[in-house]
Amino acid sequence: AGAGVLTDPNGEVMTIHVHSGLSEEFVRNMQHIKLGEGVTGKAVAEKKPVVLYISEYPTARLASFVVKEGFQTLASTPLMCAGQVLGALTLGTHRVRAFPPEEMELLAGIGQLLGGAVQNAQLYEQVQQELAERKRAEEALRQTKEELEIKVADRTVELRNANEELRASSLY
Numbered sequence: 001a002g003a004g005v006l007t008d009p010n011g012e013v014m015t016i017h018v019h020s021g022l023s024e025e026f027v028r029n030m031q032h033i034k035l036g037e038g039v040t041g042k043a044v045a046e047k048k049p050v051v052l053y054i055s056e057y058p059t060a061r062l063a064s065f066v067v068k069e070g071f072q073t074l075a076s077t078p079l080m081c082a083g084q085v086l087g088a089l090t091l092g093t094h095r096v097r098a099f100p101p102e103e104m105e106l107l108a109g110i111g112q113l114l115g116g117a118v119q120n121a122q123l124y125e126q127v128q129q130e131l132a133e134r135k136r137a138e139e140a141l142r143q144t145k146e147e148l149e150i151k152v153a154d155r156t157v158e159l160r161n162a163n164e165e166l167r168a169s170s171l172y
Helices: 024-029 038-046 060-069 101-171
Strands: 002-007 013-020 032-034 050-053 073-081 084-093
Touching (some): 013 038, 013 084, 024 060, 032 038, 038 050, 038 073
Antiparallel strands (some): 002 013, 002 084, 013 032, 050 073
């Protein structure tokens, strides 16, 4: 079972964005994790992969949910990009299990790859939002221009009519 979490902009809270093999109750209760909480918060705070057995679980507030889910061993790696932590990938197993160094290296490598992918996705979303905002601004400008052109045309007709009335009244 596992979950992918992303940090909020200030890096203090992590929110589950994807998960597999977890109960909805577990996801609901673990939805928002603070920096340093649980295996995920510890991995993010330390900026390195962390493995914990349930007996070592650091956060009492969350431990009961982990126990209820049946996890014995948890591993988490931060999603890193350019030295910045963007989130974490956390795995849980129902067995007491040591993760050997080669598996931890693999997990860290996956964290680096996913960190780059997350950053690219966030940059893409930001560009899309900026383009949409620019399009809205251009549409508002076009609409304002059309409204001004109509007002100028109306005012021109009013002035032309006023001039004709003045000319007509000055002839008499």
